Structures are given as structure tokens and as C-alpha cells.
Amino acid sequence: MFVEIILSDSFLLFSDGVNLRFHPSSGPISAKHQLLVNFSDGTSLSASVAMYGGVVCWEKSATCGNNYYQTALSKPSPRTDAFDEAYFQRWIASETLQKLPLKAVLATRQRIPGLGNGCLQDILWVSGPHPRCKLNTLAEDEIGRLFSSIKDTRKEMTELGGRSIEKDLLGQPGSYQMRMCADTKDKPCPRCGSEICKEAYLGGSVYTCPVCQKL
Ligand SMILES: [Zn+2]
Structure with missing residues (x-):
């Protein structure tokens, strides 16, 4: 139920319920997002949550305390x-x-x-x-x-x-x-x-x- 992105020094995790959209150009992006990642080529990725969902980021030296994430890894x-x-x-x-x-x-x-x-x-x-x-x-x-x-x-x-x-x-x-x-x-x-x-x-x-x- 997760998408995990491994960054150079941290992890970025999107749970079920998060709407992820890739924006190929620098056109208008809905203001209703919880996270916007801008890439150097002008494209971007937005994450928005309507009813429920989680966006989690933690350093590689730390442990993610999200129970659903830990359960998903263990089964x-x-x-x-x-x-x-x-x-x-x-x-x-x-x-x-x-x-x-x-x-x-x-x-x-x-x-x-x-x-x-x-x-x-x-x-x-x-x-x-x-x-x-x-x-x-x-x-x-x-x-x-x-x-x-x-x-x-x-x-x-x-x-x-x-x-x-x-x-x-x-x-x-x-x-x-x-x-x-x-x-x-x-x-x-x-x-x-x-x-x-x-x-x-x-x-x-x-x-x-x-x-x-x-x-
Ligand atoms: Zn029937």
C-alpha cells in the first residue's frame, strides 16, 4: 500500500490514499496539494490527500515509526x-x-x-x-x-x-x-x-x- 522513494540521505513515503500527479511542464498546478516537488527540468510532482493518506519523510539514520509501513515490510x-x-x-x-x-x-x-x-x-x-x-x-x-x-x-x-x-x-x-x-x-x-x-x-x-x- 506504499510507494517508497529512496533519496540520497532520506526516504520519502506515500501511502494509499495519496493522489500523486506528475506535471510534465510548468503549467498550472492545483493549489490543493500537501507536497510539491519541483525538478530542475521544469517538471514537478504533486501529492494531495482527499480523505485520508500519509506522506512521510525520514532520515536514513532513523526508523520510520509508521505501523502500517512496518507491517507491510514484515508480511x-x-x-x-x-x-x-x-x-x-x-x-x-x-x-x-x-x-x-x-x-x-x-x-x-x-x-x-x-x-x-x-x-x-x-x-x-x-x-x-x-x-x-x-x-x-x-x-x-x-x-x-x-x-x-x-x-x-x-x-x-x-x-x-x-x-x-x-x-x-x-x-x-x-x-x-x-x-x-x-x-x-x-x-x-x-x-x-x-x-x-x-x-x-x-x-x-x-x-x-x-x-x-x-x-
Ligand atoms: Zn449474483
Whole structure:
């Protein structure tokens, strides 16, 4: 969930939620930014935060105290080979996790680096369970489908340049169209045609199909 830039004597870190834009020329730049880096060739990079996000800078001799950053460094990303089924099975065997609902397990506290509420909706819809399902209610084959969906959905999002509701450095949206999101609320589920529901749950909205994702 971070972009880390290594400078000569320090680190500059941008967290999820920070909008980064590259400005190829010295044209107008929105005043609503928290950081502006001007390069000697006249180009610049701006960072702005709308709802949440963090820009952190620290000297190489110091340690970054950001807990999310330290957690992200200590666990394998779903995009790496280290995040395999054996790792996933060991990890979910924890008694604490077993009692939690899937949204809490998968998309809170950066338990899986880079996986947040935004990616969660399609991961669960593809694999089947409802975000409110407790982890310990899932059968073995459902756990297998969940693992595959985490790997495959994340891979697809990455290969398509991110989700369409997010923009890249040049302001271009990603090509991954979310199936379950604010834009598809009340629209038909791509699999069964039922109306997609929205509900507030654990500090954010969840989008589900009432037929495909039964509790
Ligand atoms: Zn459905």
C-alpha cells in the first residue's frame, strides 16, 4: 500500500490514499496539494490527500515509526510467490482470525499488505462468501476459492493498471472495472442478475450480491 522513494540521505513515503500527479511542464498546478516537488527540468510532482493518506519523510539514520509501513515490510504481498496457499493456510489457522468476519480478516489492519476495502468487494464476490461470514464457518473448498480469488483478482487489477476509480501519475484511470462498487449499486449482478446491495459495515461500505453471497 506504499510507494517508497529512496533519496540520497532520506526516504520519502506515500501511502494509499495519496493522489500523486506528475506535471510534465510548468503549467498550472492545483493549489490543493500537501507536497510539491519541483525538478530542475521544469517538471514537478504533486501529492494531495482527499480523505485520508500519509506522506512521510525520514532520515536514513532513523526508523520510520509508521505501523502500517512496518507491517507491510514484515508480511508477504499477495503479488509475491511467498504468499502461497501453504502460507495462507498457516496464517488463517490463528484462533484470533478464525473468530473474525471475513472483512476484518482480509481488509483491516493491513493484515494482508495492500489489501483494503476497495479490493475486498470483488475478491469476495468472485469467491462467494459474504463479508460478514466468520472465517471459521468456511468449508475447505471455500477457503481454497478465497485464496485463489485473492491472488487472481489482485493480479488482474495490477495487470489492468489498477481500478477504474483510481488514477495513475498522469491522471489516467485504471482499466479494471469493479463488479461490486458504488457505481454498480442497485445494478444487476453480472453472474445472476440480482440487484447489488450496499450496506455500512466495519467502518466502510460493502457491496454484495444477495443471491451469490449468502451469509
Ligand atoms: Zn449474483
